[in-house]
Amino acid sequence: MNKISIYILLVLLYVGLSKNTFSTFKDEFPLIANENSFSSYFKEQDLFSIILLDYIETGFFIKTYLHKYKIIWPHNEPQIVITRVRRDFFEKHIKNIGLSIFRKNSKNAESFTPLPPFAMFVGDPVYGHWSTGTNKREWIFYPSYKHLINSIGLTNYNVDWESYKKMQIHLLQNNAFYGLHNEFGTNGSVTQKMVKDYQFNKKVGTKSFKDALIKLIKNTSN
Amino acid sequence: MNEIFDKLLLRIFIAFTLCFALFLYKFSHILLHPSAKQYLLKKFYPSQNPADTLYLFGRIIGVGIIFSGLYFNIENNFLHALVVFFIQGIVVFVIYLVSIYILESITLYNFDYSDEIIRRKNMSYAIVVFTESICIGIIIKTAISVANGVLTNLLFLWPLSLVLLGISAKTFNYLSKLPFNKLLIRKNMALAFSFSGHILGPTMIIVTSMQEQVASIENYVFQVFLKILLSIIILPIFLKALKYIFRMHDDLLPEDNNPNIKAYHNFNDENNTNVDSNSPSLGYGLYEGGIFFTSCFLTSVITTHILFGNFYPNF
Structure with a gap:
């Protein structure tokens, strides 16, 4: 029993000293348990939207899950x-x-329904208006809020009335909305362009198992 | 063609320089160990006293190991390289001899060279000293390599490594069941091999732990300490696993020779090969030393040969 106690003490000592030496995810990144944690984490902010840019799962036996967000303020x-x-x-x-x-x-008022990144700004007369005189009504931001177009990834996408109405229905039903043609979301075309510069560096240069075996057998430096 | 011959001649010249350095080492040994004067200055007949031969060759091989860590950089000036080599050589001689003196004071304070080697021809003692010399040589060579030619780095790496080695040597009494002093006096070979394993193993761990960049002294010492702590955590796993995998049975009776325990072992052990700790067989010493040495070797794989790379990404 004495040996076991000493062994446990050594393990704890090692973990404690390593923690002080190597900064871990726990030290660097705050924990967001769920959507309700956002308010307490950004308690000084009264008007914002959080866009999920990417996620990554690290570790082997003990997993750590990370999210990367873009916080948009008007x-x-x-x-x-x-x-x-x-x-x-x-x-x-x-x-x-x-x-x-x-x-x-x-x-x-807080909303947790996953919606396209423009959800907070499109439809609010503070930030812009719907175009008139064309067959398809599209949202136009006021000049002082034009910077939001880049921030929320709408440089190559125009929000139309139909998308907006559909989004409102999903909001009332508390269902995620990925766009009329699934342009948003993990596999969405608009999302791919918006997040490509913000993605986590997920194991760049990972070789396939076959390549690893070939390298083991022969020199493939040429 | 001229260049090839010139390089060859330079190499032969440097070989003679090394021999001269060994010659200087012989005299510096006499300065620090006056008792060695009698055997270092006269002709040596290796067959007369094998214990003495082993003792001497321990020192020589240790010096040889240290010299293998030195470099001749004659890129700028050959004379400068020679001077630098001799300065390094003198420093490492002193370090080596002082290290031997300190380590032998820790482990063999009850023993005297003239008694054990000259008079009693104690092979067990000779093996212990031989192993200690080799270990010190390996550690100093590593310190030279890590110091990267900077003497100030070497002068803090050396005491650090010596302290670690000294602590390792002292732990033999706690890790082994063999009574060191008693068995060494009795010239028991099992003790010699067990101790050799118990000091070579930690030497490997210390050497692999020292392979770090010396950015700052505090950070370096901390990193070394952390690696050694990790080794202490991993080592018992291999000690237990090796015994379990190869079904090794510790057949040494306790020192007090408790008849109840002896009876228990006799009843349970079908081969009845129980060994008395007052006169353990060579096999037991090899077992103890070998298990520990192998475990330390495997531990050094875990502490230094696992490359995490981007497994835990940095942001």
């Missing part, structure tokens, strides 16, 4: 934040890359 530069999340929260948003997963408006 009057400030967007901020990129990496947080740790719980497994259930991670699995819940597997398909929701590029979507806004949390919004808080000026009335402090």
